[in-house]
Amino acid sequence: xxxxxxxxxxxxxxxxxxxxPEELFIYSRDMGTMLxxxxxxxxxxxxxxxVQKIVLLANREGVPVVxxxxxxxxxxxxxxxxxxxxxxxxxxxxxxxxxETSRYALVEAGTSQGILQAYLKRHHPGLKHSIxxxxxxxxxxxxxxxxxxxxxxxxxxxxxxxxxxxxxxxxTGEIVKTGSCSASPYWFSRAPLPDLSGLFIGWxxxxxxxxxxxxxxxxxxxxxxxxxxxTGDIELIADVLHRLTGTQLTEDITAGVSCIxxxxxxxxxxxxxxxxxxxxxxxxxxNLIRASVKKYIDDKTGGxxxxxxxxxxxxxxxxxxxxxxxxxxxxxxxxxxxGSIMPIELFAGAxxxxxxxxxxxxxxxxxxxxxxxxxxxxxxxxxxxxxAIDADVDLAxxxxxxxxxxxxxxxxxxxxxxAPAQKEIIKHMDPNTFQLMNRLRSVLDPKGIMxxxxxxxx
Amino acid sequence: MYELKFNxxxxxxxxxxxxxxxCQYMDLGLDEAREEWKKLIRGDDSRxxxxxxxxxxxxxxCPNKNHPFYMIVERQEEKKAxxxxxxLTEQQLLVMRPRGRIKPQKLRAPVxxxxxxxxxxxxIRGKLFEGASTFGGYDVFCNIMWLHFARNSTIRERLPKMxxxxxxxxxxxxxxxxxxxxHDECYGTYTHLAPxxxxxxxxxxxxxxxxxxxKLDALKKQIRPLNEKVAYQRPCSNRLVPETQxxxxxxxxxxxxxxxxxxxxxxxxxxxxxxxxxxxxxxxxDDVQKRNIDDMAAAGAKYCVFNCPACFFTMKDLVAExxxxxxxxxxxxxxxxxx
Numbered sequence: 001x002x003x004x005x006x007x008x009x010x011x012x013x014x015x016x017x018x019x020x021p022e023e024l025f026i027y028s029r030d031m032g033t034m035l036x037x038x039x040x041x042x043x044x045x046x047x048x049x050x051v052q053k054i055v056l057l058a059n060r061e062g063v064p065v066v067x068x069x070x071x072x073x074x075x076x077x078x079x080x081x082x083x084x085x086x087x088x089x090x091x092x093x094x095x096x097x098x099x100e101t102s103r104y105a106l107v108e109a110g111t112s113q114g115i116l117q118a119y120l121k122r123h124h125p126g127l128k129h130s131i132x133x134x135x136x137x138x139x140x141x142x143x144x145x146x147x148x149x150x151x152x153x154x155x156x157x158x159x160x161x162x163x164x165x166x167x168x169x170x171x172t173g174e175i176v177k178t179g180s181c182s183a184s185p186y187w188f189s190r191a192p193l194p195d196l197s198g199l200f201i202g203w204x205x206x207x208x209x210x211x212x213x214x215x216x217x218x219x220x221x222x223x224x225x226x227x228x229x230x231t232g233d234i235e236l237i238a239d240v241l242h243r244l245t246g247t248q249l250t251e252d253i254t255a256g257v258s259c260i261x262x263x264x265x266x267x268x269x270x271x272x273x274x275x276x277x278x279x280x281x282x283x284x285x286x287n288l289i290r291a292s293v294k295k296y297i298d299d300k301t302g303g304x305x306x307x308x309x310x311x312x313x314x315x316x317x318x319x320x321x322x323x324x325x326x327x328x329x330x331x332x333x334x335x336x337x338x339g340s341i342m343p344i345e346l347f348a349g350a351x352x353x354x355x356x357x358x359x360x361x362x363x364x365x366x367x368x369x370x371x372x373x374x375x376x377x378x379x380x381x382x383x384x385x386x387x388a389i390d391a392d393v394d395l396a397x398x399x400x401x402x403x404x405x406x407x408x409x410x411x412x413x414x415x416x417x418x419a420p421a422q423k424e425i426i427k428h429m430d431p432n433t434f435q436l437m438n439r440l441r442s443v444l445d446p447k448g449i450m451x452x453x454x455x456x457x458x
Numbered sequence: 459m460y461e462l463k464f465n466x467x468x469x470x471x472x473x474x475x476x477x478x479x480x481c482q483y484m485d486l487g488l489d490e491a492r493e494e495w496k497k498l499i500r501g502d503d504s505r506x507x508x509x510x511x512x513x514x515x516x517x518x519x520c521p522n523k524n525h526p527f528y529m530i531v532e533r534q535e536e537k538k539a540x541x542x543x544x545x546l547t548e549q550q551l552l553v554m555r556p557r558g559r560i561k562p563q564k565l566r567a568p569v570x571x572x573x574x575x576x577x578x579x580x581x582i583r584g585k586l587f588e589g590a591s592t593f594g595g596y597d598v599f600c601n602i603m604w605l606h607f608a609r610n611s612t613i614r615e616r617l618p619k620m621x622x623x624x625x626x627x628x629x630x631x632x633x634x635x636x637x638x639x640x641h642d643e644c645y646g647t648y649t650h651l652a653p654x655x656x657x658x659x660x661x662x663x664x665x666x667x668x669x670x671x672x673k674l675d676a677l678k679k680q681i682r683p684l685n686e687k688v689a690y691q692r693p694c695s696n697r698l699v700p701e702t703q704x705x706x707x708x709x710x711x712x713x714x715x716x717x718x719x720x721x722x723x724x725x726x727x728x729x730x731x732x733x734x735x736x737x738x739x740x741x742x743x744d745d746v747q748k749r750n751i752d753d754m755a756a757a758g759a760k761y762c763v764f765n766c767p768a769c770f771f772t773m774k775d776l777v778a779e780x781x782x783x784x785x786x787x788x789x790x791x792x793x794x795x796x797x
Contacts, residue, residue, distance in 0.1 A: 232545035267549045283744065290740060296543075297738045303543025306735040308771045 001040060004061055008043050008085070011053045016044040016091065027068075027078075027086045032336035033385070033397035034076025034418055037453075039066065041085040046092065048167060048175060048211040054087060055209065056173040058449050065171075066451045067205040069110060069142025072134055074336045075418040077146075077204045081453030089141065092211065095119050097187070103127060103217040104164050106187050109141030109210045113319070116140055120217070128220040130156055131318040133370075141210055146416040147202050147341070149370050149378050151252045151273065151318040152218050154245065157373045160201045164189050164214035168200055171208055171445035179214070187214030199440065204422070205451040207444050218251075221275030223282045226315035229270040229293060231302035237268055238347040240302065243292040245344075245374030249285045250274045253371040257351060258364075268351075269305075271315055323382075326366055332386030334393060338403040338421075339380040342412030344371065350379045353406045357381070361399045378415060379407075422455055460614045460655045462532055466499050468524045477516035477526035482728065483742070484509045495526075498533050506530060507539035511737070512606045513729040514697040517650075525654050527605070527697075534608035542736045547607045556616065560597035560623050562631045566590075568669070569628070569637040573644045574599045575767050581788055582640075584797045585680070586673050593628050594640075600647040602695070606733045610655075617647070618657055625660050636662035638669045642765050646698035667705035667765070670791055674712040681794050683714020688790065689759035689782070690717055691750075691773065692727035693766035700725075706765075709787065713794035718757035722750050730769035747776055755780050763790050 001019075008017040018024070019041050028038035040063075045051045058065045064084025071078050071088075080086055089110035097106040098120070107116060113129075114136025120127050130152035132143050143150070148159040156162045164187050165179020178196040181187040190197055200210055229240060237255055244253055250272050257268040272289060276282035296302035307315070314321070326335065342350060351367060358365035366382040381403045385396040404414045404421040408428050414421045426434055437455060441448075478484060478491035484506065486494065497504040507530070516526040534541060554574065570582050572594030582592055598620055604612040629635060639645040648663040674681065690706055703724065710717050722728045728750040731743035754762055754777070762777045762784050764770040774784035785793075 230543070230545045230549055232548055266552070267545050286740065290738070300540050300544045303546050303736075303738050305546055305549075306732055306772070309775050 004057065004063060005041060007057050008041060008054065011050055011057070012043055012045050016046070018042045027071075027080075027088070029079065030071055030074055030076055031333060031387075032074040032076055032418070033334070033393055033400060034079060037076075037079040037081050038083075039080035039086045040083050042088060043085050044088045044091050048169065051087070051089075051092075051169045051209055051211055052173055052175060054085075055169050055171060058085065059172060059447055062447055062449060064449050064452050065209070067209045069139030069145075070112065070134070070137045072138045073142070073146060073416055075416050075421070077416060077418075077451070077454065081419065081451075084449070087209065089139065089209075089211075096212065098124050098127070098217070099186075099188070100124060100127065102186070102188050103219075104187060104214050105129065105217055106212060106214045107140055108212055109139065111140050112136060113138050113140060113143070117318075120220070124217075126220055127217040128152070129215060129217050130159055130162060132159070133320045133323045135324060136319065140215060141213055144213060144215060145201055145203075145205075145210060149372055153370055153372050154250045154252050155218055156216055157375075159215070162216040163197055163201070164216060166197055166200065166210050166214070167212040168208045168210045171447070171450045175211075176208075181214065199444065204416075204454040206441060206454050207450060209450075219275075219277075221277055223277065223279055224273070224275040224316050225282055225286065226307070226312050227272045227286070227289065228305045228307060228315070229272065229302060230267050230305050231270075231296060232267050233301060234268055234348045234351050236296065236301065237270065237351075238345045240270055240293055240296065241344050241347065241371055241377070242374070243295075244270065244272060244289065245371055247288055247292045248374070249288055254368060255347070255371070255377075256366075256368040258366045273316065326382060326384060329364065329366075329384040330386045330392070332388045332392075334385035334387040334396065335382065336385075336396060336400055337380045337382035338400055338407060339378050339415040340404075340407040340412040341372075341376055341378055341415050342407070342410065344375075344377050346410055346412060347377070347379070349410050350407070350412065353403065353410060354381050357399055357403055357406065360402075361395055363395055363399050365399075379412065419453055423457065426455070426457055460618075460657055462525060462528050462610070463654050463656065464525050464529045464532075468522045469495060469499060469526075472522065474521070476519040476521060478506065480519040480725075481516065482726070483511040483513065483734075498530065501533065501536065503537065503539075504533075507534050507537060508541075510534070510541065511729055511742075512541055512694075512733050514605065514694040515727075516697075518697040518700050518725065528610070528651070528654055531605050531608055531610050535610055540608055542607050542733075543738065546736060547609065550603075550607070551609070551612065554596050554599055554601075554603075556597050556599070556619060556623075557595070558597065560595070560627050562627045563593065565593060565628055565632040565634065567632075567634050567636075569593070569632065569634055570640050571598065571624070571637045571644055571663075573639070573641045574603075575641060578640070578767055578786075581786060584792050585677055585795055586670065586788060586791055590638075592640075593624075598624050598628075600641070600644040602643050602647040602651055605651075606736065613651070614655065614657075617652065621652075621657070621659060629661055635660075636664055638664045638666055640666055641695070641767065642666070642693055642699070642702070643695035645702070646695045650698040665699070665702045665705065667702060667709060667787065670788060671705050671708045671712065674709065674791060674794075677795060678712070680796065681713060682796055684790070684794050685714050686716070686760045687718045687758050688715040688761045688763050689720060689754035689757060690723060691730065691762055691764050691766075691769050692723065693764075693769050694729055694733070695766060696727075706787075709791065713791055715761075715763075715790065715794075718754070718759045720753045720757040720759075722753045730766070730772040732768055732772035735772075747773065751776055751780050751782070754782055761785050761790060763787050
């Protein structure tokens with residue numbers, strides 16, 4: 001262990017490697033309910049070359065490597081389940097290129113959402129990227145690789161779909177490029193080549209370490225507005241979402257409904273954000289958005305709530321500060337959610353699951369959905385807890401576990417699933433699919449050093 | 459219980475049908491207006507039920523004080539001709555329900571009833587409100603707002619309880635029998651709506667502008683005239699109490715503000731359009747707001763002074779975009795007092 005530590009020190013410098021218990025403690029856990037699992041080392045490389053050297057070392061010594069971005073995944077994916085090292089990529093936070101005309105940014109994988117957002121606002125005010133509702137320290141790379149979504153997911157889909165290509169270090173140490181950058185100096189697209197980026201997306205860091213990536217940027221409009229559609233009937237929401245997404249005029253559509261024990265049930269709300277280059281265009285879009293749900297307005301079963309300016313301004317914030325506030329609903333800072341990807345038509349069923357589990361466990365459940373394009377949604381069930389109270393954490397963990405299973409039964413798939421939920425997904429998965437996953441992994445990572453304990457049966 | 463004091467016979471004899479003929483949101487000829495009004499009285503369907511912007515103005519237009527607007531709202535509710543989508547109304551009913559959390563509290567005069575706007579308590583400050591104490595919240599909410607939602611039944615149900623709450627928890631306890639209505643709408647509720655429905659009001663409401671006028675008199679020596687042009691946004695609630703309008707002029711005279719002459723003031727005032735937006739009539743709301751603010755700008759107003767906080771929130775950004783400063787009346791007075 002000492003030998004590995006010294007070699008890591010030689011690669012990244014003494015300041016950027018640690019085996020001290022207080023640091024290992026911090027890196028053993030996230031804000032979610034998963035039990036801690038401490039690494040033996042934490043290492044912070046500063047370049048692709050350093051990543052490569054670390055991986056070669058790990059491969060030679062058979063030491064597990066857990067790549068980590070912001071460490072905000074909440075489902076414990078960056079815990080070192082089998083020891084080894086957590087590779088924290090936050091030092092690799094450089095913005096390497098912004099292409100104004102083709103609207104993309106090439107960044108190092110540890111670049112945070114906040115850094116990129118601030119950089120674009122300052123240097124390219126006509127462009128923006130899709131920001132997830134996570135703290136600004138969340139990384140661009142991490143969010144793409146977990147199939148995240150955000151404030152432009154109506155336009156661009158999952159953040160993984162906004163990826164143009166990447167540079168990655170394989171578990172055996174080779175540096176590879178995927179997408180256009182593998183055959184061109186430009187990082188503009190994954191087409192028309194075989195799409196190798198998929199080898200690294202959704203794998204929870206079990207196939208390699210992404211070091212650079214190019215993501216799509218979108219126009220940052222000078223005029224922006226938010227509208228809130230309210231209906232009292234949960235069964236109508238899927239159709240409302242279908243109609244709204246059909247306009248293809250919006251940047252972001254989310255739907256929220258809460259089940260707070262002892263509080264009055266507030267009606268489901270659909271929040272629609274859109275932007276325009278002129279006031280006239282904004283009004284035109286508003287009218288078309290309203291026309292899409294006219295049926296419900298006419299029969300009075302739904303309508304847009306007039307918004308005070310302060311509420312409108314809050315709804316236009318990216319990231320939305322509400323999840324952070326929710327995280328502190330119960331003092332102690334514990335917060336985890338089942339984010340499940342599912343078809344839009346399952347909205348009411350998904351909601352009913354949440355209500356049942358909330359009642360069964362006597363736990364508050366804040367439910368929300370972000371609609372991805374017009375094709376599916378990320379439906380989340382958020383449970384907050386006080387981390388200082390074990391019983392509180394256990395309750396949330398059990399509720400999450402039951403939610404994961406109920407979601408799978410309904411036809412959805414837990415997103416960035418915790419290791420136990422991954423096992424449940426595998427049970428539902430076509431065996432040939434899982435076999436293919438294992439074959440790919442064994443080719444890419446013959447020694448099984450990459451984030452072991454994830455996407456495994458045993 | 460709490461029957462609306464409306465006399466059909468008065469309307470039968472009415473020749474002018476001012477309630478509909480003067481309406482700024484419906485364009486009716488005299489014959490059609492008469493016919494539609496008859497339909498309403500009979501309880502038949504009428505286009506008025508759907509076209510009414512719920513701006514209260516016909517209460518002011520009616521030369522016979524026969525409560526045409528309250529009658530329209532009665533009919534809307536009877537016929538379930540909901541002006542606002544049902545879930546918006548139901549959600550508001552939940553959000554603004556009485557909480558039952560009120561506790562007796564001793565207050566010191568002058569007492570200001572903030573009603574549903576306790577978040578604006580910060581405006582009760584300075585020389586104008588020295589020593590004042592306030593109360594507010596949904597347990598004392600005047601509930602007149604439900605006129606916009608065709609829910610007279612909610613007003614009948616909740617208002618008497620609110621009156622009891624105010625009397626039993628604040629006034630009795632404090633040995634006072636009057637309070638200042640921060641919101642014009644509360645004053646309208648207690649002096650106009652409640653009597654129209656036969657609801658007893660056991661205290662004396664004081665209009666905020668009357669109070670401000672008196673205070674400005676007392677602080678006369680400290681006033682530095684503004685010498686500015688000011689547009690006044692008259693709210694729907696003021697249609698219930700047009701007799702209070704003169705206080706706007708009285709205040710302006712005291713602080714040296716010029717009330718700009720414009721098309722959409724006084725009896726021709728336009729709605730802020732908040733309720734029109736709630737009715738999902740966005741184009742109409744856009745048009746009303748544009749005409750109104752164009753009118754203010756054309757008159758050269760530097761400030762737009764608001765009586766109603768709801769109008770303020772609805773219009774403040776739009777007014778500011780046109781280079782006009784949105785401000786509540788008491789805040790304008792503070793400026794004149796150098797505060």
